[in-house]
Every structure is written in structure tokens, then in C-alpha cells.
Amino acid sequence: MVGSGLANYGTQFIQLNDHYTYDVETTGCSDTWKTWKQYGTGYADNTTALTFGDVEGYGPYRFYNSGSVSTVNITLKYKKALNTWIDNGWKCADTSDTHTIWWNDANCGEWHVQYPKVEPINPLDRMREIISARQAPAIHTTRRSFVPMSADVREQRARETLRRVIGEDKFRNFLRTGFVSIRAKSGLVYQIWPGSGITCVYDQGKMTERLCVVLKGDFAPTDSLIMRYILILNNEKHFRSFAIRHNVLEPETPVEPDQRNLVEIFKELKVNPNAVIPVIKKKRQKAA
Amino acid sequence: MTTAVERTIEITAIFGSKLTVKVSIPESLLILDNPTDRPKPGHGAMRVMTPKDGDKRVVWDAMSFNQIRDAKATFDDLVSQGLVPHKVGVGGKQSAEIMTEFDPLAEEIIFVPVALVTGG
Numbered sequence: 001m002v003g004s005g006l007a008n009y010g011t012q013f014i015q016l017n018d019h020y021t022y023d024v025e026t027t028g029c030s031d032t033w034k035t036w037k038q039y040g041t042g043y044a045d046n047t048t049a050l051t052f053g054d055v056e057g058y059g060p061y062r063f064y065n066s067g068s069v070s071t072v073n074i075t076l077k078y079k080k081a082l083n084t085w086i087d088n089g090w091k092c093a094d095t096s097d098t099h100t101i102w103w104n105d106a107n108c109g110e111w112h113v114q115y116p117k118v119e120p121i122n123p124l125d126r127m128r129e130i131i132s133a134r135q136a137p138a139i140h141t142t143r144r145s146f147v148p149m150s151a152d153v154r155e156q157r158a159r160e161t162l163r164r165v166i167g168e169d170k171f172r173n174f175l176r177t178g179f180v181s182i183r184a185k186s187g188l189v190y191q192i193w194p195g196s197g198i199t200c201v202y203d204q205g206k207m208t209e210r211l212c213v214v215l216k217g218d219f220a221p222t223d224s225l226i227m228r229y230i231l232i233l234n235n236e237k238h239f240r241s242f243a244i245r246h247n248v249l250e251p252e253t254p255v256e257p258d259q260r261n262l263v264e265i266f267k268e269l270k271v272n273p274n275a276v277i278p279v280i281k282k283k284r285q286k287a288a
Numbered sequence: 289m290t291t292a293v294e295r296t297i298e299i300t301a302i303f304g305s306k307l308t309v310k311v312s313i314p315e316s317l318l319i320l321d322n323p324t325d326r327p328k329p330g331h332g333a334m335r336v337m338t339p340k341d342g343d344k345r346v347v348w349d350a351m352s353f354n355q356i357r358d359a360k361a362t363f364d365d366l367v368s369q370g371l372v373p374h375k376v377g378v379g380g381k382q383s384a385e386i387m388t389e390f391d392p393l394a395e396e397i398i399f400v401p402v403a404l405v406t407g408g
Contacts, residue, residue, distance in 0.1 A: 154343070155342060157343040158343050160324065164326070182382065211407075212407055213406070217404050229384075
């Protein structure tokens with residue numbers, strides 16, 4: 001008996017030459033290779049062979065699914081007598097597309113082919129695998145631009161001027177973050193926002209001042225930014241002479257909330273109307 | 289393309305007033321109207337901040353004596369109206385210095401209406 005040896009990966013059946021179809025889930029098998037599959041019974045002729053597609057060597061044998069790159073390692077052994085299995089004795093003839101394997105014992109009984117148990121794949125899971133394998137790596141970027149496009153041609157011209165002055169990299173940064181930072185000769189870093197925005201002053205990473213300098217008139221917001229940029233670069237003191245200083249906002253200090261219920265708080269207030277109940281509120285401190 | 293009407297720069301003469309002064313731009317100088325237009329290599333640009341136009345960009349060819357002469361005349365006119373010219377470095381060079389006289393080889397000159405700068 002010669003089988004064509006086409007195996008369907010992931011299914012329960014192996015079809016040989018359209019003549020034999022066997023169930024994979026054969027009981028009583030060695031657990032080393034999961035399950036045995038019975039290919040045939042009662043072969044006593046040593047010329048009878050089982051041919052698999054593209055099987056290598058003597059064993060463990062492998063066969064390829066038609067049209068698929070999956071391979072399944074199989075071990076062949078034949079049964080000489082009842083419950084006696086012999087591993088050796090298999091021979092393999094390498095032909096162009098198929099390999100013929102036969103056993104060298106005329107008195108063999110059943111012969112089995114064992115291969116690793118193939119778990120049937122859920123088509124939905126398989127689809128997910130295929131889709132995720134085709135996707136590009138997950139690179140998360142912040143694409144949203146802080147500075148929206150402007151229809152005002154004056155603003156467009158001003159941005160073009162800014163781009164020319166501060167350079168491409170800083171301009172891209174400006175579009176992303178919405179501000180331009182500059183280190184003055186004194187070592188202070190000025191964070192300039194467009195429009196009537198405040199200019200924040202940082203000293204060694206800590207905000208020390210908030211200065212407000214504006215360009216009176218209906219100027220484009222970026223023109224105001226350019227003006228401040230140039231003034232700071234040219235003469236920091238001159239820039240400061242225009243500025244009005246605002247308070248630096250301190251971060252909120254956490255206040256422990258009152259865990260009591262309202263009934264208890266009310267009772268305390270009834271007894272002592274002047275009692276101070278912790279209330280969470282913002283604290284502002286004046287800049288030094 | 290620019291029209292004859294646009295070849296003027298309106299400058300607010302006095303802070304807080306609506307009085308404006310118009311400075312005319314000579315015909316030999318180019319005006320970049322389109323926001324994406326950039327000066328060609330070898331050309332300098334004067335950018336005047338105005339409320340009406342945002343940035344009025346006047347370009348001259350540093351190899352043309354006529355254009356240099358006209359650019360200098362425009363420069364002097366603008367300075368006389370109270371605008372402060374700053375020679376700025378381009379391409380990220382952090383430099384800005386006040387110009388006392390016209391430099392034909394300057395790449396960017398930005399006129400800042402310092403009279404309109406105030407605290408807010």
C-alpha cells in the first residue's frame with residue numbers, strides 16, 4: 001500500500017492517497033509524541049510502503065503539509081508482533097517529491113505513525129495572529145500639534161519668520177509644545193508663549209517669575225513671541241524693564257480631608273462655632 | 289505678485305493713537321506676499337511687524353547696488369519712524385543685535401515696534 005502522504009496540519013485526519021483516512025486520536029499511545037495515528041493494519045508484505053511527502057531520513061520523520069510551511073515531526077515504528085514495537089528497521093528512499101518508507105520485516109503487523117499532537121487552531125485566533133504579524137510595530141507618538149493651523153495670513157507670515165529665526169528643530173518643537181524657550185546671557189531660561197501669553201522665567205529648572213510683555217495693537221500672536229524673543233536675546237534688562245511681574249503659582253499642597261461624616265462635623269460646629277474644619281483650597285504664595 | 293497699493297508699510301506713529309504713517313517701498317525691492325515664500329540665497333530680508341500685514345517682508349539683492357541703495361533708504365525711513373532694527377541670526381543662531389546702520393549683507397533684519405511694547 002502506498003500512500004501519497006498528504007497531511008492536513010491542524011486537522012484530525014491524515015489522508016493517504018484518497019484511500020485511507022485515519023483518526024488522529026488513537027488511544028493507547030506513547031505519551032512522548034502525544035498520539036499515534038494508525039495508518040494501516042495487516043501489512044505483511046515488505047514491499048508495502050508508506051510514502052510521505054518530503055520526509056527526511058530515518059526518523060523522526062517529518063512530512064510537510066501541501067502548500068504550507070508547517071512541518072510535523074513524526075516517528076515511525078512498526079509492530080512486529082502484538083504489543084511489541086520496534087523502532088529500527090525503517091528504511092527511507094528519497095525520491096524527488098516523496099519519500100517511501102517501508103519496513104523490512106515481512107511479518108509485521110500494524111504499523112503506526114506518531115507525530116506531535118496538533119491542536120486545532122481557532123480560525124478567529126489564527127486571524128488575529130495573521131493581522132498582528134502584518135501590523136507595524138506599535139510606536140506611540142504624540143501627533144497632536146499644540147499650535148493649530150491658522151487661516152490668518154498674518155499669523156502664517158509671522159510663523160514663517162519665527163521658523164527662519166529659530167530654526168527648523170526649534171520651530172517643530174514650538175508647534176508641538178506651543179512655546180519657545182531661550183537661555184539668556186544671565187543664564188535664566190525664558191519660556192515664551194505666543195499672543196498675550198506670560199513669559200515664564202526659570203532658574204535652574206525652577207520657575208521663579210512670570211513676566212507679561214505684550215505688543216499693543218492687533219498683531220498676530222506669533223509676532224508678539226518674536227518680539228519677546230528678540231528683546232530677550234538683545235537686551236534682557238531692557239525686556240524686563242517693560243515686564244509686569246506676576247505671582248508664581250505654587251503646586252497645591254495636599255490637605256488631609258476630614259474623614260468624619262457631616263453629622264459629627266455639625267455637632268462639633270454646634271458646640272464650637274469657631275472650629276476650623278479642614279477644607280481643601282488652593283494656596284498662592286507671592287514670589288520672592 | 290504685489291500691487292502698487294501694497295507697496296507701503298503702515299506704521300503706528302504714536303502709541304495709543306490711530307495715527308499711522310505710510311512708508312513706501314521702492315519698486316526695485318521685492319515684497320514676499322505669500323507666507324511660504326523665502327528669500328533666495330544672496331538676498332537679505334527686512335521684516336516689519338505691522339498689525340495689518342503681520343510681517344511685511346521686503347527683500348533686496350545683496351549683489352545689486354540699486355537694490356542696496358533702495359533698501360538702505362527704506363531702512364532709514366523705518367528707523368526714522370521709530371522702529372528698531374534688529375539683525376537676527378537665521379537657522380537657530382541665537383543672536384539679535386540692534387543695528388545702528390544698514391548692513392547690506394545682513395540676512396534678516398526685523399523691525400520691532402518698540403514703542404508698542406508694554407507690560408500686561
